[in-house]
Amino acid sequence: MSKSDLVGRRDALTLIGLSGLGLGGVGLAGCAGVPGNDEPGSSTPSARRTSPDPSTTTTSTTASPTKSATSSPTGPAAAEPDFQLPAAKRGLVPVLTRVPTKQPVVFLSIDDGVTKRAEALAALQHYGYPVTMFLTKNTIQNDPEYFRGFQALGNRIQNHTVSHDTTMWAKPFAYQYAEIKVMQDYAQEAFGRAPTLFRPPGGRYSKATRRAAGQAGLKAIIDWEALVSGGQMQYQVGAKLRPGDIVLMHFRPEFEADLKAFHQARLEAGLKVQRLDDFLGV
Numbered sequence: 001m002s003k004s005d006l007v008g009r010r011d012a013l014t015l016i017g018l019s020g021l022g023l024g025g026v027g028l029a030g031c032a033g034v035p036g037n038d039e040p041g042s043s044t045p046s047a048r049r050t051s052p053d054p055s056t057t058t059t060s061t062t063a064s065p066t067k068s069a070t071s072s073p074t075g076p077a078a079a080e081p082d083f084q085l086p087a088a089k090r091g092l093v094p095v096l097t098r099v100p101t102k103q104p105v106v107f108l109s110i111d112d113g114v115t116k117r118a119e120a121l122a123a124l125q126h127y128g129y130p131v132t133m134f135l136t137k138n139t140i141q142n143d144p145e146y147f148r149g150f151q152a153l154g155n156r157i158q159n160h161t162v163s164h165d166t167t168m169w170a171k172p173f174a175y176q177y178a179e180i181k182v183m184q185d186y187a188q189e190a191f192g193r194a195p196t197l198f199r200p201p202g203g204r205y206s207k208a209t210r211r212a213a214g215q216a217g218l219k220a221i222i223d224w225e226a227l228v229s230g231g232q233m234q235y236q237v238g239a240k241l242r243p244g245d246i247v248l249m250h251f252r253p254e255f256e257a258d259l260k261a262f263h264q265a266r267l268e269a270g271l272k273v274q275r276l277d278d279f280l281g282v
């Protein structure tokens with residue numbers, strides 16, 4: 001492997017590649033649309049990689065995890081984070097589609113906030129899973145109290161814009177900034193805490209999106225490589241959950257079926273559920 005390959009891989013940690021994952025073709029659409037790449041022609045080939053090869057990160061001297069996952073909901077204790085979120089570079093926040101970790105952990109994110117049913121909160125409490133919510137102002141502002149129920153479990157409300165415009169990524173910076181910043185201010189007001197993570201509607205982003213997110217005070221763009229929908233897991237890579245996967249789910253009528261499918265998948269993979277915000281320290 002050449003030196004430039006290594007440099008490229010290091011860059012891939014801060015822009016964990018989305019291209020090459022076949023997102024457009026495998027039906028892993030989120031809310032509407034698919035995770036995309038940076039602006040056409042704007043990114044360097046070296047950054048267009050899939051997740052780093054584990055063999056490039058084997059120089060760590062830390063011991064292997066002391067405890068393996070058990071059958072308890074989240075395992076005996078939170079795993080020690082072994083990944084540090086990179087700072088923004090030249091105003092561009094980093095993008096993660098999964099967390100490059102050796103810890104046996106998986107992260108659950110729940111988006112939008114369209115369907116608000118008491119049963120969903122009860123189901124989440126039943127499993128005891130920590131989650132990260134990427135919520136859209138226009139879909140939650142009629143009932144923020146509903147989401148305070150999830151917040152009361154220790155979960156965080158993160159930023160998923162004001163209007164869920166899936167073509168936002170292609171629009172001017174000022175438009176994108178407003179979509180992000182107004183939600184930022186709303187979350188601060190309604191939930192007492194400003195978000196630290198951003199998920200673009202449909203997962204697609206551009207350099208302007210990354211810059212706007214950073215300027216609004218966010219630390220990273222969070223996409224995904226696995227999702228659960230209609231009671232079924234879907235994977236962009238492989239056929240099971242991997243350590244560090246960020247799973248996308250939605251507040252939909254099939255919430256309980258989705259949660260059950262996720263539960264089965266994480267049991268089969270032997271992974272614990274950890275809260276993404278906590279693991280990233282943001």
Ligand SMILES: [Zn+2]
Nearest residue numbers: 031111112202
């Ligand atoms: Zn969405």
